[in-house]
Amino acid sequence: MKIAETLKRELILPNLAAQNKLDSIMEFAAAIAKHFSEIKKDDIGHILLEREKLGSTGIQDGVAIPHGKIKGLSQMIVVFGRSLRGIDFQSFDNKPTHLFFVLLAPDHATSEHLKLLARLSRLLKKESLREELIRAKDAEEIYQTLCEEDKKLP
Amino acid sequence: MPKKSTKPSARRIKSFRKENGREWHAGLFRVVNADGIHTRPAAAFVKLAQRFPSEVRVYKKKQCADGKSILNILSLGAEKGTAITIKTRGLKSKEALRALGKLIRAGFNE
Numbered sequence: 647m648k649i650a651e652t653l654k655r656e657l658i659l660p661n662l663a664a665q666n667k668l669d670s671i672m673e674f675a676a677a678i679a680k681h682f683s684e685i686k687k688d689d690i691g692h693i694l695l696e697r698e699k700l701g702s703t704g705i706q707d708g709v710a711i712p713h714g715k716i717k718g719l720s721q722m723i724v725v726f727g728r729s730l731r732g733i734d735f736q737s738f739d740n741k742p743t744h745l746f747f748v749l750l751a752p753d754h755a756t757s758e759h760l761k762l763l764a765r766l767s768r769l770l771k772k773e774s775l776r777e778e779l780i781r782a783k784d785a786e787e788i789y790q791t792l793c794e795e796d797k798k799l800p
Numbered sequence: 801m802p803k804k805s806t807k808p809s810a811r812r813i814k815s816f817r818k819e820n821g822r823e824w825h826a827g828l829f830r831v832v833n834a835d836g837i838h839t840r841p842a843a844a845f846v847k848l849a850q851r852f853p854s855e856v857r858v859y860k861k862k863q864c865a866d867g868k869s870i871l872n873i874l875s876l877g878a879e880k881g882t883a884i885t886i887k888t889r890g891l892k893s894k895e896a897l898r899a900l901g902k903l904i905r906a907g908f909n910e
Contacts, residue, residue, distance in 0.1 A: 701840055705870040711839060738843055738870060757879060760836050764877025771871040 649765060649796040652724045656681055658785040662729040662746075670733050671695055671712060674725050674748045682723065685716060690750065704737030709770055711763065713749040722758060723750040726788060728779065745770070745779055769795050825897045826887045833907035836879040841908035842870045848903055852888075852896035859885040867900070 659677060664670035671694045672687070679687035693714035697703065704710040725748040732742025747766055751759040769775055775795050782788045831837060837845070849856045849867045856867025860882060865872035867886065878884055884904070888897045903909075 701843060703839055705839070705843065707869075707871065709871065713839070738846070756835050760838055760877055760879055763838060763874055767871045767874035771869065771875055 649724070649762075649769070650793045652722050652762065653726065653789070653792065654681070654724075655785060655789050657723075657725045658788050659725065659727040660782070660785050660788055662727050662733070664729070664733065665731070667698070667733060667735050668695070670727065670729070670735075670746070671698070674712065674727060674746070678723060678725060678748070678750065685719065685750075689716070690714075693750075694748070702736040702738065704735030704743045706737070706739045706741075707770075707773075707776060708732070708737075708741060708744040709776070710735045710737065710743045710746050711749060711766070712746065713751070713759070713763075715751050715753040715755070715759070717753045719750060719752040721752070722755065722762060724748065724762070726792070728788070730780065745776060765796070765799065768799055822889045823893070824887050824889045825893050826885055827897050827901050828883060828885050829901055829904045831878050831880055831882045831884065831904065833910045834880055835910070836882065837873060837876065837908075839870070839874065841910065842873040844908050845873055845900065845903060846870050848899055849896065852892045852899070854888045854890040854893040854896045856896060856900070857887045859887070 657677060662670055662673055664673045672691050675687045675690035678690050679685060693716060694712045697714045703712045727746035729744055732744050735743040737743050749759065749762060778791050779788060782791055833841065846868055858865045858867050858873060858876065860876040860878055863876055865876050886897055886900055
């Protein structure tokens, strides 16, 4: 599954206003709800926060992958968020998080979720790409960078 | 006498040819939890791997991942039923292999 097929330009948030975990999740939820009228902001926020309670999705290297499953969702949703200042996401390595990939999947799509997660991780494990995403000047540049790297993967 | 539960993993551990004078230990495992190795299992794996000073690598077919990086492990996209090989070397490598194997067989306690 290509990232470009799932990621939309309008769902790239290059400058998150949020300065903490809760606010950032609600910022993602608001952006998703604005774009997809079928789901409500509060429901998305609730699902993402419930998942965080099981253990932070803030992993290593300044990356977090908040995610959740939503009943009746018609497609996978990917949101990219960036905070240059960094957000304390209680990450695995205790470092501030700069790059966020939010994934929402239909509740039966376990396999698709894992595949998308794998593909994103293959991209993000490259330090050079993470640096490019930090340096990119706007949403369009972030989108182009991700799509180009995505194309290189088999 | 080793405890009964550790026997199967002990049998699976093979000592590999020496590389750089340090021995690799390898074990073959199958992912048993329904959701495969998604974020939580990957974090649990890395957390355990980091408790050992040994080098840890995880293979799925030809793909290789650093066993101490969550992004690396996630990039394998290991679904339920996937066969993965874990290789360890260095200090406490046998112990690391045994502990990690146990975690996988326990379905990451999900």
